[in-house]
Amino acid sequence: MSAVISGLKNKSYELRKRVLDMCVKAQTGHVTSSLSSVDIMVALYYGGVLKYDPENRHWDGRDRFILSKGQASPLLYAVLADVGFYDTAELDRFAQQDGIFGVHLQWDVPGVELTSGSLGHGFGVAAGIALGAIMDRELFMTFTLLGDGECYEGSIWETAMFAAHNNLNNLVAIVDRNYLCVTDFTENIVALEPMEDKWRACGWNVKRVNGHSIKDILEALEFVRSRRSHKPLVLIADTVKGEGIDCLTNDPIWHGQAPRGRDAERARVCLLTRQNDE
Amino acid sequence: MSNIAQRDAFWDKIYEIAANDRNVILISADMGAPSLDRFRKDLPTQFVNTGIAEQNSILIGAGLALKGKKVYVYAIAPFITLRCLEQIRVECSIMNIPMTIVGVGAGMSYQDSGPTHHVLEDITVMRSMPNITIYNITDSVMAEAAAEMSYSIKNTTYVRIDREAFSDIYPANTDFTSGAAVLKDDKDCYLIATGSMTHAALEAAERFEQRNLHVGVIDIYRYPINEDFLTDTLAGVKKVVSMEEHFLPGGLGSAVGEIILDNALPVKLRRLGISHSDGFCYKYGGRELIRRQYGLDKDSLDRKIEQFLRD
Numbered sequence: 257m258s259a260v261i262s263g264l265k266n267k268s269y270e271l272r273k274r275v276l277d278m279c280v281k282a283q284t285g286h287v288t289s290s291l292s293s294v295d296i297m298v299a300l301y302y303g304g305v306l307k308y309d310p311e312n313r314h315w316d317g318r319d320r321f322i323l324s325k326g327q328a329s330p331l332l333y334a335v336l337a338d339v340g341f342y343d344t345a346e347l348d349r350f351a352q353q354d355g356i357f358g359v360h361l362q363w364d365v366p367g368v369e370l371t372s373g374s375l376g377h378g379f380g381v382a383a384g385i386a387l388g389a390i391m392d393r394e395l396f397m398t399f400t401l402l403g404d405g406e407c408y409e410g411s412i413w414e415t416a417m418f419a420a421h422n423n424l425n426n427l428v429a430i431v432d433r434n435y436l437c438v439t440d441f442t443e444n445i446v447a448l449e450p451m452e453d454k455w456r457a458c459g460w461n462v463k464r465v466n467g468h469s470i471k472d473i474l475e476a477l478e479f480v481r482s483r484r485s486h487k488p489l490v491l492i493a494d495t496v497k498g499e500g501i502d503c504l505t506n507d508p509i510w511h512g513q514a515p516r517g518r519d520a521e522r523a524r525v526c527l528l529t530r531q532n533d534e
Numbered sequence: 535m536s537n538i539a540q541r542d543a544f545w546d547k548i549y550e551i552a553a554n555d556r557n558v559i560l561i562s563a564d565m566g567a568p569s570l571d572r573f574r575k576d577l578p579t580q581f582v583n584t585g586i587a588e589q590n591s592i593l594i595g596a597g598l599a600l601k602g603k604k605v606y607v608y609a610i611a612p613f614i615t616l617r618c619l620e621q622i623r624v625e626c627s628i629m630n631i632p633m634t635i636v637g638v639g640a641g642m643s644y645q646d647s648g649p650t651h652h653v654l655e656d657i658t659v660m661r662s663m664p665n666i667t668i669y670n671i672t673d674s675v676m677a678e679a680a681a682e683m684s685y686s687i688k689n690t691t692y693v694r695i696d697r698e699a700f701s702d703i704y705p706a707n708t709d710f711t712s713g714a715a716v717l718k719d720d721k722d723c724y725l726i727a728t729g730s731m732t733h734a735a736l737e738a739a740e741r742f743e744q745r746n747l748h749v750g751v752i753d754i755y756r757y758p759i760n761e762d763f764l765t766d767t768l769a770g771v772k773k774v775v776s777m778e779e780h781f782l783p784g785g786l787g788s789a790v791g792e793i794i795l796d797n798a799l800p801v802k803l804r805r806l807g808i809s810h811s812d813g814f815c816y817k818y819g820g821r822e823l824i825r826r827q828y829g830l831d832k833d834s835l836d837r838k839i840e841q842f843l844r845d
Binding site: 363369370371374376377379380381382383384385386387388389391392410411414415417418422 | 559579582584585587589590592593594595596597598599600601602603620621624625628629
């Protein structure tokens, strides 16, 4: 493993621990939904994919990152603090009386582009921004992270068809394919597979990646600004809900609650063990 | 007096504005009109067709607005308000991303198309959310003015357009900034109407006048209602009748009633509109016939108003 990737993996563990601490302290927040997205977010924010400037957060040339799965807000809040949009002390006030943010994403937080929590919105707004950039011949890219459960929303497919038809090749969607929804696995609820075929049928370029391999994600996005295709790109990133904390993975009960007491301690130990085993 | 369709008056003005400002973008959920054909032909880079996908049209509009565009989203009124209500709530109301939502087919103006195309709930629903201004258009002069106003308004505006080409009641260059107008003055009693029913109210007042019964007419064309305007106008007034081609819960009559209650105005209110018990309309044969089912035709209005005035 290269030193760069190794450093990014360490960042992933640091962020996982941060998300767990935030949610345990607040006794709320979507821990497992955040954990499945950690490696994707590390690739985007720390792997040199996204252009952003915490010192000039309204910079016109910044890439737009739209977190469409707004329930992963603890993760984005932790990332934005860590890269310098605001003080990391703010994370201790997650969902607290004196804090600036809560369980779902809100756009007045520095570095956040869009309020999100209701699903099926961010993706369409991201496509609108990408269309505006093409109209204005601006070169920034728009990235958006969707949940796989979010793909049940009909508006996702309205936007998917629209984005391909309008050749929004400056739009990149990443689907966090963790297979787990609020109550059950997606393939038991209403099957989402074959996901690649669905996106391809809508006119998108599709890549399927291991969503916990930062190396794979970075390779998939390496030439994202100079693609020859006119079509938008979607990465279907296979992930595990709760990745990094084995005692929280693949159990729908942990979708909307933070572990407390012994469960919280066990989760911390799980995370540490996993990190030491790497 | 002209009788230009409100739709054409609105879009002709937007065409004029857009021709001088390439940041004006028109999103159509596959709706057409002669004035839109001209827009699409002459300003193709400013015209976006989302297909029959209202949710996406609001989302794309929000993204374009975040990119600094002046966005107009157009479809049939029930679809561009109710089908994509949650998109309007999150993007336009909660986030206050500005755009102009244009819905054609106010009330039962898609006369013989049946209840899917009638819209009797949109004023209630749209006025329940913060950061949204409604213009319920009365005539083509107002439609053109609404186009101009929407260009400079900083929050989301819902422009509710009737399909019927009524005779204009406002003179050219009328100032519409107050959101309401006294069309006929009276000191004791007013008919307070909105949209197409403003024309019915004026006609009713005229018929009463011929019988030496005096009643004033107020047109409420903007929501939230200008409270100062209404409380000032109703000072000393004893009775008001609200008139709307809309379900009663939450509509014009409710909005007027809220102001009367909040300000403890000593005025009696009778609401004329469509009650839920009257149900949806599967009658055909034109608007006046449809209105008869709901007791909103001329004869029924005259009878109900006169009875209330004499009580």
